[in-house]
Amino acid sequence: MQISKDAVVEFHYTLSEAGEQIESSKDGEPLSYIHGTEGMLPGLEKALEGKAAGDNFSVTLEPSESYGERVDNLIQRIPLKHLQGNTKVWKPGMTAIVHSNQGRHQVTIVKVGRFNADCDLNHPFAGKTLTFDVEVINVRQATADELSHGHVHGEGGCGHSH
Template sequence: MKIERNRVVAIQYTLKDDAGTVIDSSEGKDPLRYLHGNNNLIPGLEKALEGHEAGKQLQVKVPPEEGYGPRAQEMVQEVPKNLFENEKIEVGMQFQVQGEDGIHILTIAEIRDDVVIVDGNHPLAGANLNFDVTVVSVREASPEEIAHGHVH
């Protein structure tokens, strides 16, 4: 059975950056299961998997435009340090903020005397994503999975 819209796909994967450093992997874990064609994977990986069958092994390079997008400098902002009140903050910490268009995750990129530099970009924005993928299985989705847009 080929991978196409509204099929449940299970994959094993390893994600590396351009230097070959492993960023994430399903190795030693259950395969990642997702409902194909429902925006449950980054677009570039989903597009590369389309039409393949169980057993297929692929190496996929996803550019930023088909991954987490290019880095947007406007997503990096200085905020007054006193907004964090007396909380212990350090570089790399993440927190959620409510915006007009929903919840955003910000990462503390730098701490100066009286300001904190926060970055709203996804940590992998601007990066090429290099996947080694094995398609484990492909099956028809249930009507309930299709209605909900994800695997049950």
């Protein structure tokens, strides 16, 4: 099956900038998303269109097709209790996840106080030209449940209450 709207796509990727590896999914689970539901970077989704399980390819994305350009002085003070990550002690340079009305955002800690942290709201990869080496693992039709929820369900359902 080829990747098209409403297909569930599982893929591994290695991400690099200027030939230097930044991130890879190879040591863990493949990434999965529903094609055509804006759950994936626009440029990467465009490159995945029409591919099938077993396909390997590389695509280089300008900032406009991935995480956007960097915006200077995009700093916001956020209460520490709203920062999510693998730590109890936040330090400048660390990244955290913040949930807002606009969804989930990755932020970079600039300065930490007793109750708040000043965070750079730019995505850590904003302003970078990124190369994705992609291996398509599996392609299947999304279920009606997945389409109504807007995300892929793992084995045994999606694990959240309705």
